[in-house]
Structure formats: C-alpha cells, structure tokens
Amino acid sequence: MASAMTDIANADVRVDVNDIEKSLSELWRGQKDGDDAVTRAALWNVVAHTSTSEFHATASETLGRASASVPQRTIVVRSNPAAEAELSSWISANCHLIGDGKQVCSEEINLVAGGDRIHRVPPVVNALLIPDMPVAFWWLGDLPNEHEDYVELLLESADKLIVDSVHFDSPADLALVARIAEQTSTSPADLNWGRLEEWRAATASIFDPPDMRSRLSTIRRVRVIAGSSNHEFFGESIESLLYASWLSAQAGHNVESSGAVEGVAGTIDYTFERRYQSNDVGAISLVEISFEDGAVASIARDRERGVLVANVDGSVTVQSVTRTLNQRLDELIVRQLKRSEGDKVLRRVLPIALKLAKRVG
Amino acid sequence: MSVVAPAIDANPLREGLEQERVPDASCLVIFGASGDLTQRKLIPALYSLAHDGLLPAGQTIVGYARPDYTDDAFRMAMREACDKFARVRPVDDAVWDNFAKGLFYVKGEFAEPDGILRLNAKLKECDQTRGTGGRRIYYLAVPPNFFPVIAELLGREKMVTDPEQGGPFTRVIIEKPFGHDLASAKELNKVAVTTFRERQVFRIDHYLGKETVQNLLVLRFANGIFEPFWNRQYIDHVQVTVAESIGVEKRGPYFETAGISRDIIQNHMLQLVSLIGMEPPVAFEADAVRDEKVKVLRALREFPRGHEIDAAVRGQYTDGSVLGEKAIAYRKEVNVDPHSNVETYAALKIFVDNWRWADVPFYIRAGKRLPKRVTDISIHFRPAPYPLFNKLTNVTMQPNVLAIRIQPDEGISLKFDSKVPGPTVRTAPVTMEFRYATSFGAEPPEAYERLLLETMLGDSTLFARRDEVETAWAWLDPLLNAWGADPRGPELYPAGTWGPEAADRLIERDGRKWRRP
Numbered sequence A: 001m002a003s004a005m006t007d008i009a010n011a012d013v014r015v016d017v018n019d020i021e022k023s024l025s026e027l028w029r030g031q032k033d034g035d036d037a038v039t040r041a042a043l044w045n046v047v048a049h050t051s052t053s054e055f056h057a058t059a060s061e062t063l064g065r066a067s068a069s070v071p072q073r074t075i076v077v078r079s080n081p082a083a084e085a086e087l088s089s090w091i092s093a094n095c096h097l098i099g100d101g102k103q104v105c106s107e108e109i110n111l112v113a114g115g116d117r118i119h120r121v122p123p124v125v126n127a128l129l130i131p132d133m134p135v136a137f138w139w140l141g142d143l144p145n146e147h148e149d150y151v152e153l154l155l156e157s158a159d160k161l162i163v164d165s166v167h168f169d170s171p172a173d174l175a176l177v178a179r180i181a182e183q184t185s186t187s188p189a190d191l192n193w194g195r196l197e198e199w200r201a202a203t204a205s206i207f208d209p210p211d212m213r214s215r216l217s218t219i220r221r222v223r224v225i226a227g228s229s230n231h232e233f234f235g236e237s238i239e240s241l242l243y244a245s246w247l248s249a250q251a252g253h254n255v256e257s258s259g260a261v262e263g264v265a266g267t268i269d270y271t272f273e274r275r276y277q278s279n280d281v282g283a284i285s286l287v288e289i290s291f292e293d294g295a296v297a298s299i300a301r302d303r304e305r306g307v308l309v310a311n312v313d314g315s316v317t318v319q320s321v322t323r324t325l326n327q328r329l330d331e332l333i334v335r336q337l338k339r340s341e342g343d344k345v346l347r348r349v350l351p352i353a354l355k356l357a358k359r360v361g
Numbered sequence B: 001m002s003v004v005a006p007a008i009d010a011n012p013l014r015e016g017l018e019q020e021r022v023p024d025a026s027c028l029v030i031f032g033a034s035g036d037l038t039q040r041k042l043i044p045a046l047y048s049l050a051h052d053g054l055l056p057a058g059q060t061i062v063g064y065a066r067p068d069y070t071d072d073a074f075r076m077a078m079r080e081a082c083d084k085f086a087r088v089r090p091v092d093d094a095v096w097d098n099f100a101k102g103l104f105y106v107k108g109e110f111a112e113p114d115g116i117l118r119l120n121a122k123l124k125e126c127d128q129t130r131g132t133g134g135r136r137i138y139y140l141a142v143p144p145n146f147f148p149v150i151a152e153l154l155g156r157e158k159m160v161t162d163p164e165q166g167g168p169f170t171r172v173i174i175e176k177p178f179g180h181d182l183a184s185a186k187e188l189n190k191v192a193v194t195t196f197r198e199r200q201v202f203r204i205d206h207y208l209g210k211e212t213v214q215n216l217l218v219l220r221f222a223n224g225i226f227e228p229f230w231n232r233q234y235i236d237h238v239q240v241t242v243a244e245s246i247g248v249e250k251r252g253p254y255f256e257t258a259g260i261s262r263d264i265i266q267n268h269m270l271q272l273v274s275l276i277g278m279e280p281p282v283a284f285e286a287d288a289v290r291d292e293k294v295k296v297l298r299a300l301r302e303f304p305r306g307h308e309i310d311a312a313v314r315g316q317y318t319d320g321s322v323l324g325e326k327a328i329a330y331r332k333e334v335n336v337d338p339h340s341n342v343e344t345y346a347a348l349k350i351f352v353d354n355w356r357w358a359d360v361p362f363y364i365r366a367g368k369r370l371p372k373r374v375t376d377i378s379i380h381f382r383p384a385p386y387p388l389f390n391k392l393t394n395v396t397m398q399p400n401v402l403a404i405r406i407q408p409d410e411g412i413s414l415k416f417d418s419k420v421p422g423p424t425v426r427t428a429p430v431t432m433e434f435r436y437a438t439s440f441g442a443e444p445p446e447a448y449e450r451l452l453l454e455t456m457l458g459d460s461t462l463f464a465r466r467d468e469v470e471t472a473w474a475w476l477d478p479l480l481n482a483w484g485a486d487p488r489g490p491e492l493y494p495a496g497t498w499g500p501e502a503a504d505r506l507i508e509r510d511g512r513k514w515r516r517p
C-alpha cells in the first residue's frame, strides 16, 4: 500500500463528483492492518474557496504544505459564476514523511464549478466533510458581497472562517467579518491578525515587569509605522489598525465611534504612518508608545537578525528580543488551525478596528 | 464615559498569545554549572524557552561551580552545549545573543562561604541591572550530599526570602535521587524545610514534564468515556514497562548505589502508577492533584512480611547483544564491582488496595539492556462476559487493550475485535491509533523546559511533594532490604532480551502475559 499511496501522492486522479468518497476509500483499500508505513490522518476539514485558477493553485499548494503540520481533509473549490457551466473534481493525497520511513497522508479533493453549477458546490462540499471533525473555511481573495445565499450555505457548517484582511478593499469587508463574529457561531480568523502575533508578543514583553504593568494606563501616544505601496489600498492599513485596536482593547481604553481614544490619563493620540516599501506592504516596521512621564517604548523590526527589539528608555527593563515568526501562508494557516477554540481577543478587536478605520485615509 | 484602569496583576497584553504565561524575571542560580546536567539539559532547555518567547526580558542565569570561567568563557561553553543539545537547532544567533547577555558565572566551592557571598553580590547587582527584583531560583544540579551544605549557607547569608513574609520569592529545585531510602529521604527533606518552606521546594521528576505523562490526566479527566470503565469492574490488570536499551554507560558508580529500583521504580514508575490510579482531583492545582496521587501510594499493598521477594523479580544483564550490537555484562562495565549484585532489571506485581482497584494487579517492570527503549502503559480490560462468537469461529476473543505509549513514538491505541469481511463470522483484533507525531507534527518541548518554566511561574503541580517521596520509599524499603539480605542475588538475563525468565513466570502464573510493547 505504501507504494500505492506514494503513487497517488501529489498526482491528481480525476473522479466523478458523485463518487469522490468511494474513490478515496479505494485509495486506502489494500493497506493491511498493522502495516503502519502509511497513515491517513485528519484533525480538520479545511475548505478553501477560490474564484481563479491562480488562487486555486495557491490554496492547493499552501494546504498541501500545511497538512504536514495539521493533517486534514482538504477541499479546494474554484467557483466562478461567470465561467462556462461545469462541475468537475479530482483527488490526490498529500503525504509527508514523519521518520522511520513512515508517512502521514492527508486527502485533497478539488472541485471546479462554473456557471449555474456553482449552486451544487455547497451540498457537495457538505457531503464531503468528515463527521465530528471541525471545519475551517478559508476564503481567498476579497470577500464576496454578492451571491449571499451561496455564501451562507457554504459557511453553514464552518467552525472557523479564515480570511486575509490584507486583501480587503473597504471597511465593509471588515464589517462583514465583525458581523459574522457577532451573529454566527463561526469564529473568524484573520491571517493578517496572525502576522501581528510577534508584534503583540514583543509589545507584551515591555509590560511584563511588574513595575511596568501600571504604565499601561499612562499611555499618551502611539505611533505605528507600516510599509506602503504607491497606491493607497485599504488592506495595507489593516495590520496597523488591528494593532492599535488590540492595544486599546487590552489596555482598557475607550474608543469612541468617531475613532477618538480615551485612556485613564486622557486622550490617546494614535498616528498611523506609511512608508514606501516594495515588499511586505502593510507590514508594521516600527511602533512607538509614549507615556505620561515622557518615557518612550519602541519596538522595531531588525530584519537582518529576524527579531523584533523592544526597548524602553529611562527604565531598568532590559531590551527584549522576540523572534519573528515565519509569515509564509501555510505557516499562518497552520497557526490558525492549531487553535481549535475561537479567538476571543480578535472578536473584541474587530469592532474597535471598525471605529479606528475612520482615522486612516 | 469614564475609563477604568485594568487590574495589573496579570499582563493583559498576553491574553490569547501562545506565550500567555510569562514569569517575572528572576535570577536562576545553577549550582553545579560545569556538570553534565547543566550542559545537556538545563541550559539547552532555558535557551529553547527564550527561543519560544517564554522567558521574560531580564531573566538572568548565574552558574556556580569550581572551574575558572569568566562570564564570556562560560557563555561560550554554554553556546556549545546548545549547539549540541538544544531542541531547536541551529541556534538562532539573535536570540542567543540576547539570552547570553543574561548568563553569568561565579566561581566557588559549594561549602565556601566566600564563594556564596560573591554569588550574593552578583545577584544583587543583577537586581539593579536586569530588574530581577530579588527573585531567586536555586537549581541544585549537584550530588545530593551537597544539598545540606548549600541550603545552610543560603539560609545563613539570608539569601532565602518568601512572599508570605513580604519578600520576593525564592524557590529551590532539587534533582533525584531524593534519598536512598526512607531514612535518608526524611533527612534530606528535614534539611530542605529548615531553610525553605515545602511550597518553595520543587523536586524534579522529569517524567512529569513529559507531554505524554501529562496527557494521562487529560485522557482520563477531559474525556467522559474512559472514567466509567476505569475500575476493577472492567479492568483485568495494568502493565507498565520502562525499558532502556542502553546499559549504565558512565554512571556505574551511581548505579552501583541505586540499582533500577531506586533509579526508576521508586520515582518515575510510581509516578505513572499514581497517575493511572488516582481519583479525579477537585482542581488542576498543585495540592489537589498531589493529594490524589499520594492517596494511591498510601494504598499500595505492603509486601508480605518475610516474603517480600515473592512479589518481585530482580535481574542483571550478562553478555548479549542489543539491536544487533554486542553488549557486555553489567559486571564488566566501567566502575562496576565485578561481583555486583545490583539489579539492572526489576519486575513487580503490585496492588492498589482501595475501592477502585481492589484485586486488580499492576505488573510493572523496568530494565536496562532490554531489546528497545520504550515506556508503555497498557490497560487490559476484562473479556466480554459471554463469548458469543467463539463457538462459531473456534478463535478465542482477545481482550481489549488501551495502550498509552509514553516514549518514543508517543500515542494511544485501542485494540478491539472486528469481523473479518466474508460470509463466515470470523473475528480478528484490530487497533485504533492516535499518534502525536501524526496528529500534531511538531516536536513536543523537552521535559526540562516545561519544568523550569513551571518553577519560574511557581506552579508545583508537576513536581513531587515531600509526602509522595516519603510514602514511596516507605513502601519500597522492605523489598530493597529483603533483596539486600538475600544472598542469591539477581537472576541473570542476556543483554537484548526482555529480562529474566522469572519475570515471565511472575505474570504467567496468573494466566496473563507481558505485552510486547
């Protein structure tokens, strides 16, 4: 069987849409009990929704890699109402060596739907989900504002909706995610929020020393500098926005609907600056937090050494160094899938981000 | 709208982060910093914690030992240790540079008051420069006979403070062996509590730092389905195996005084038995968990007086071969008495005399130079009450076995019978498997990482409490004494086999067999 699996690994086998499950079990038949060279495993159902072949390829490749860390049943959907009517499918396996010559394989199902056939996608996907296993829905690209029924049906079984807000073209997209968080049982997960994890950890490290903790309530000014392309695109500012919203949410600041921020010590001045950068557009490069007594904490990315360095002037607190995390798409997805629970902090942050969005151009 | 300042006892910015719990910076002093444990385990574990962002900025580590190191030379030696032994390699230069800034060295003898004074001065200096606020953790990576001397000096120089007395915390970590028998363990504990309070003492049993050992608690108490079966009504017997393929290597002198019973059974194995046998704790908190564990130890049936050795088998390896390589007899190992009667293998049949486990035997065995390295627990269930299918098939149905693999290839499997496809009713045992590597991919952290972090956080759930250690010795002492007085010595077994034949008889006379782990 090991050889049969290896044959299929990463090779696509076209199958009839109605026979997908049967074809998958044929992949496995013949593996004798106790023959543990190949193991089929799944911790998640991951459904990637795409609309172009480019995104489809990205999703397939990314989830193929992610399945090495989080075995899953992967379903990649490419659905385009404007394309010719069709519904086709193929299956493959993503196999990874785990040592001792053993392999763990995740199944991948691909569905391509065009024209009015896209309406068959939700029921087909739902029928293919492994029971009792959580479902993550990864939406690639900008969020849809049309075909509402279709989206609703697809998301019905999703425990987690993964988006990447760097692609959002307006605050309406952010509002949609905030609404999903508030009104449905689907937990939102944002890869852009995942990119912030190292900034959150580095900022938190400043306030770890017991005598620094009380300083949280004496913040007066926050300056966030991020990379920017030449054209103004809303998605580029979201990382900074989420960062500021998070700091406010966790420090207990009050954010007015106008975007004004009040702390215990009075108004807090947030400034968002953009600096031209050809890559890592939208990524934060420097944060400065000024306190009531004039002290300033800064967190800066040291790209060469792969760390964020946090300093507070005028304090015994020694420099803290936070390793930056791998920001490849599959790593970001893996970090989301490693958490089965919903992200309470993100839920808290989203409505604040919507208010602060009024402050970015 | 008024804004209320958040409570400042926890750092609210840590909420939801992977590094949700980061301890307050302290000075961690390693006594015995030039030793094997420091290089192979402690510094690599501390570096890995720094790598994962789990150490606070300002965390300081001060090595104390006899060699003539400068801070820089000590840092270089520790860097080499990390290059060889850290879990995450290659070592990240940026993380290392910052970590190394918090590494210092003080030269001194353990019993030298001046050395301890120099150490104290260094620690106070670090409080000023690194914000460690007088918080101290003393790691005694030293031979146990030095413990009293060091404890006394620390006490005398007022280097021990306690939050209950209004000072910053001081904690002390001690390594096994916790004594040689009940009397010496009590003596050691007495010394400990003259200088420290019990809650300041963290006794390391590195088995408790293993993810899979902790998972025993999760398996039992986070799942509703196991607990109803976890008792004498459904369980026929339990087996625990701790097998090592290596011999004593360089640890001959230590092993000559310990034997496998003191080295493995008194601590690691009895910890496993407690975790399997304990009642659900009222909370996942240090004392709640340890209260339940110690109850299991208290319920261990005493060895029958005058017949202690009947319930146990001891063995010692002779020449043989392990995994195809020649292995020499224990008595030929370096620094081992050529007539040694020390046991390198022991198997015991034990009972936990309480309502849950009455008359359910626990067969436990540990040995060196066995065919492979494996730690494995298996719960053997009673057979189905009526053999419905035997008449049809002439095959004896196999009892269900829940196997928990602690190391290597950590995981859990359940064996049950299934129908073999075909027109006749034939059955065959199959297994349902969960493997850590398959489901979670990433390497779990080293036991020492978890245990060091827990000490810094002040949580002693995963450490042995004084009464656990003493109860375990009180139970085992009679057997050790009986073995000591028995001129027959251990039964020999060739290296590379599963121990002496008497061990097979121990279980087979009950109509059972050792599981092949």
Ligand SMILES: NC(=O)c1ccc[n+]([C@@H]2O[C@H](COP(=O)([O-])OP(=O)(O)OC[C@H]3O[C@@H](n4cnc5c(N)ncnc54)[C@H](OP(=O)(O)O)[C@@H]3O)[C@@H](O)[C@H]2O)c1
Pocket: B031, B032, B033, B034, B035, B036, B037, B038, B040, B064, B065, B066, B067, B108, B109, B110, B111, B140, B141, B142, B143, B144, B175, B176, B177
């Ligand atoms: N190694 C392990 O994997 C392991 C595992 C479990 C438990 N343990 C326990 O951990 C403890 C330490 O083990 P180890 O293997 O690291 O021992 P080791 O290699 O012998 O190291 C002992 C350390 O103590 C120092 N030392 C000894 N006498 C001293 C004195 N009078 N003054 C100052 N320093 C002195 C030694 O310094 P010098 O270099 O000057 O001799 C060395 O740094 C022991 O209790 C052992 O049972 C070890």
